[in-house]
Amino acid sequence: MNRIEIDNDFCKGCHLCIAVCPQEVLEISKVRSGKGYLVPRVARVDDCTGCLQCEMTCPDLSITVIHDKGKKEADHA
Amino acid sequence: MHPLAEKMLRKSALPSIYCPGCGHGTVLNSFLRAVEKLGIYENMALVGGIGCSGWTPVFINTDTIHSLHGRAIAMATGLKLAQPKRKVVVFSGDGDCVAIGGNHFIHAARRNIDLTVVMLNNNIYGMTGGQVAPTTPYQARTQTSPRGNPEQPFDACELARAAGATYIARWTTAQPAQMAKAMREAIEHKGFSFVETVVQCPTQAGRYMYGTSSAVKLYEMLKDNSVKASKAGELTPEELTGKIVVGRLLQKTDRPEFTEGVYGLSDAKGA
């Protein structure tokens, strides 16, 4: 299973990652981050295909998808 | 924080000044991916103009100049001539690049100097409050065109082509992987390369021009209005109105590069 990390210190709650995910893995959280934003939360991680749309779109580089085999996708440039 | 951000961003400058959902951030994201893949992090220098877009290099922990409004390309020209082995990339807003800086832009293209110019086009002056720009669509409403823009916009890619650029691509924030690839090609290209990135500005262009400050809605507009360059030829001018032609628009190698020419000449004179 892929792992998805959202960094609440830098996320600005724009919800682009939620909108671009073809698998509807993410949804809006009901709680605000320490910065006051309604950050996304990972709702259906099983459905994540690791396509990286979310992390390539994030304007604040606050979401990271760590692929199953532990391979960080930093080289998926 | 994403590992690429961990590696390359200047932590003291974070969080970025961008508003939530600002497309400039996606351009920054794509650029980090391009740099990582090319392996040029240790051998680049970045120049930003003034505007929200001009801040982009400031967030990257490398040699950067946050220059003057419109003068980023002029400074980059000097930098490239002084240190020709560096990969020099300019980040310039649409106002910065083709309004106040329009002359530097066309002359850098004319010289075919080996710079990469990334123009972050939000169709407006974002930082100063949403004034009309030379890229603002005809009849669009802004803070300084409340009854609609009476001016015709520039197509910056066509301007670059006419002036002599040798690599040109345009992508929107809805195609971040292609945007990163275009930046790689542009940086590797020897000569003047231009990547127009069409981005959402929820705060200014969104609110006043497009009737929504939702980054998601604006992103979807960019996505829906994008037309691949390979398909654009089949469309009539009317059908292309309001569309954004995306893709690699030009790549050619038939013009001499300026920096090499300058060093070649000084070598010939024994300088």
Ligand SMILES: Cc1ncc(C[n+]2csc(CCOP(=O)(O)OP(=O)(O)O)c2C)c(N)n1
């Ligand atoms: C010489 C000069 N003139 C005007 C300004 C005011 N000014 C700052 S940013 C800007 C326009 C920014 O628009 P753009 O380049 O499109 O960048 P954006 O903020 O939209 O990313 C202007 C007019 C300035 N800083 N310096």
Ligand code: SF4
């Ligand atoms: S990697 Fe793809 S499938 Fe997984 S959360 Fe991101 S956008 Fe959705």
Ligand code: SF4
């Ligand atoms: S795209 Fe980035 S900043 Fe926006 S909500 Fe998702 S993680 Fe947060």
Ligand code: SF4
């Ligand atoms: S004003 Fe517009 S361009 Fe400037 S940071 Fe905000 S959204 Fe981005």
Ligand SMILES: [Mg+2]
């Ligand atoms: Mg602008």
